Amino acid sequence: MVPNSLEKMVQLQRNPANIRNICVLAHVDHGKTTLADCLISSNGIISSRLAGKLRYMDSREDEQVRGITMKSSAISLHYAQGAEEYLINLIDSPGHVDFSSEVSTAVRLCDGCIIVVDAVEGVCPQTQAVLRQAWLENIRPVLVINKIDRLIVELKFTPQEAYSHLKNILEQINALTGTLFTSKVLEERAERESEAHGAPGAGPAEQVYDWSAGLEDTDDSHLYFSPDQGNVVFTSAIDGWGFGIEHFAQIYSQKIGIKKEVLLKTLWGDYYINMKAKRIMKVDQAKGRKPLFVQLILENIWSLYDAVLKKDKEKIDKIVASLGLKIGAREARHSDPKVQISAICSQWLPVSQAVLAMVCQKLPSPLDMTPERVEKLMCSGSQTFDSLPPETQALKAAFMKCGSEEADPVIIFVSKMFAVDAKALPQNRPRPLTQEEIAQRREQARQRHAERLAAAQGPVPAGPAADGTTPETSPEGEEPKGGEPQGESATPRPAPQEAGGQETGQETFVAFARVFSGVARRGSKIFVLGPKYSPVEFLQRVPAGFSAPPDELPAVPHMACCTLEQLYLLMGRELQALEEVPPGNVLGIGGLQDVVLKSATLCSAPACPPFIPLSFEATPIVRVAIEPKHPSEMPQLVRGMKLLNQADPCVQVLIQETGEHVLVTAGEIHLQRCLDDLRERFAKIEISVSEPIIPFRETITKPPRVDMVNEDIGRQQKVAVTRQARDDHSRVPEGVQVDADGLVTVTTPNKLATLSVRAVPLPEEITRLLEEHSDLIRALEQLASSPSEGRGAPPPQRTRERIREFKGKLEQHLTGRKWRDAVDRIWSFGPRRCGPNILVNRSADFRSSVWAGPAGTAGPEASRYRDLGNSIVSGFQLATLAGPLCEEPLMGVCFVLERWDQSKFEEAGAGERQSRDPPGEGAGAAEGGPPEPADRRTAPKGEPAPADCYGPLSGQLIATMKEACRYALQVKPQRLMAAMYTCDIMATSDVLGRVYAVLSRREGRVLQEEMKEGTDVFAIRAALPVAESFGFADEIRKRTSGLASPQLVFSHWEVIPSDPFWVPTTEEEYLHFGEKADSENQARKYVNAVRRRKGLSVEEKIVEHAEKQRTLSKNK
């Protein structure tokens, strides 16, 4: 087959009804790229012999070496079904969890997806994850069950067993779909319910709600996967075959004479055929008969494999003849049965035919975009579609229409930026020479050759010949200096050839994007909308009907204007230049690197809202510090890191306070890829990389009930323990008073204010709630701290609703006397005002909580109260940002401010006071203390008050609060929290023992072990501390000879039970651990490691009681 010409593709792009934008999603190694190879080979881009071996979409070298995909990439394919011609924009995605952010970027651009499942491994953790992602994006899935050959060759199943196994896999995946569907319906119900709740007139009768009601009347049959629905295909991508039941229904309807429609309904399922009567029955009347699927389909495939594997030449010939195929002589004689199988099967049941037919029939075109999806895309944050301005709502029609007329607004979404070598861009690529040019050059070369020969006969024998032949054989040499820029580019371009020459090895960025509406034209101007852009703001600033060229509009925050400089057709490893791209197509856009960082919405109508941000499943957790080998190369490193940040959807690049450059990645393989990229593409320098920086959290727990040898700590001993611990590590300085129950009282250095703080561990559920709702808390704090800034709009109903719900949940878990009205008195969250720690204010003159915001009264008194209050909150923020153990953030701690005594301060003169404490940072902004100015001016002239040497009171309060919190922590049993991964491993029973050995050596804990039905594959789920995970994947692979490979995903924080300061105190402990207790203390080890890294003091006795060894005999 001849590769499709560019013109053909351009023509197909114009018909959105026949475009399918799809991505291939699956668990790692289930065969996505191999399947993509088969589809690509149907277009003649790669040879069918190489399909499955080449893995064309894995264009990076490390992808080929490791055998896993690391990025999503797109290719456009042509498919003809009868008279209809389709354009398929296929995106291959990675399955490894480290790269799950790439899946998000792919899913956003598509309307449908192919979910691939390995027939042996079945539904795996990433299968669930990608299916959920597809749901969240509202794109429709179809299913490919791949690697059916493994059921024949490896598991040696009979067709009947294989059928049961496949049925089982379908049940699993449908169960998953069912769960997703149910939770979605319930969620929508809850949403509607909460909206109705706000409406007046909801009587008590309506409040009783039947939660199951919505499910029954919502039709969900079309969602499930079933071969008779036509949305399931069975394949063996490596052998190049695949089929849906339609293919066989067609064949057998002619052969047996049963209607195709009947066969379509009965080929899958427990239906049996009576060949004589030519009737299909539901029940197996004659015992031992096989279902149609087994009898008519699987058995044929099995017998073909059987014949080929047994090298039964006669039978093979018979089968080939009966199928009417022609097998090349080379394949027929080949000794490798795989070659024969793939030669026969790929003709008999070509996989591309089965898969692409299903894609075209079952997946929607860009025209079928559902209103639901459009509304979801347009509503970022907690907005609802109805709350958008009417101009914005009107754009929904444009999405749905997907129109290409002049009046249709151009809407493009960029889901990621990817780097390509500037040389590979079409405008810089040497253009293939035409026949005449080649002839001309050949002539020139011949002449040169002749001249040289004539000039010097002897001395240079070999040179000229080589010279003469080069242009003939490789026209892609550096020859095309004389070549004009490509014919189709009418606009003058800045000498692309030279640019290409100079920038050898330069990386440029191409945006991975899709046109949702309107025609993207090269050279046209377009707005770039950042994620925080608000069309409301634009509509307020720019009067309606105002028109001006896009770049002359008044400046609106988060909006820029740019030109679509280059448009490309994405063809896997290549890009093709385009002049325009009609709506509904996936495309590449060049020249956006200065205006788009990672993703963006481009639109010609400023009323367009930015699309909702991509949802990333993985949390970046692996951090390393990076520095150049040669310090002088720092600028290259900084530039390289910036480029890397742009090129990867999920990497984070930070500069820490210490000046270190830190890279945060999703996992080890991701880290490796980022480092390779940095070295070879972006920075091009040698770099040195620190050991991974492992994050910890600090917390406190309840005092232990039992000691380290599991003996009850009696009352007497318990006191001894806490006293000793306190003596040991808190060394409370003077001026800090600690009560027996852990209340810490600290006075400011000027002795004017006193704070009493207590630290209490939060229940686990609360910590989890706080973590889950961090975005809500951020919104809440914003509302509470700046009510007067009020940007016109009150918080949307939904946000208020969610806040109320959140508060209710907190109250539900904080019960008991200790927590009485604690929720109402929450003053702040920390660190960074949204973390998992709480500040509760129980002091007598408590006036503001996060829920209500500052008490609305103005006036100097309230304003001063707020200033000082802000200082205390800042002190709390600082204390929670870095704990006393090893300066890591706190988690799950509640600080209770029991007393806040500033009576002495109030006694001091008001004038002096004003002069001493200018309002705290940012606090005075709202109502910046109106009566003060006069006082302030006069104050410096007066006698400086004695307290002045300690600085302003607000500053002292910050420091005092911070100290108080730290001491309050230190008098409680402190603990370290470790980040934990969930680790999913598939292993066969023979390597299971080794997997467990590695897991337990690394402190892993097996949570679940499950045998995949019918196979000897075990799916193991374990929890593994991040700190112990480095090199884990490699070790597992090595120990199991590559048979098992783990997938690590960050899951949660877990308290390390051991006390970092533990020393034996009770008699039993002394007996058990000895006086020195020098056995390993995990928590202590981590604390010391972190302290050492941060350059903090480490209390370690390196050698105790060193004794010089003496030889007793000689020299006395």
Ligand SMILES: Nc1nc2c(ncn2[C@@H]2O[C@H](COP(=O)(O)OP(=O)(O)OP(=O)(O)O)[C@@H](O)[C@H]2O)c(=O)[nH]1
């Ligand atoms: N037996 C068998 N092996 C297959 C089949 N399809 C793919 N494989 C093998 O499975 C392995 C993984 O294939 P890939 O196509 O790279 O898998 P992938 O899903 O793209 O993997 P990631 O991109 O890393 O997630 C390769 O070794 C393939 O040869 C199949 O149908 N049968």
Ligand SMILES: [Mg+2]
């Ligand atoms: Mg792949």
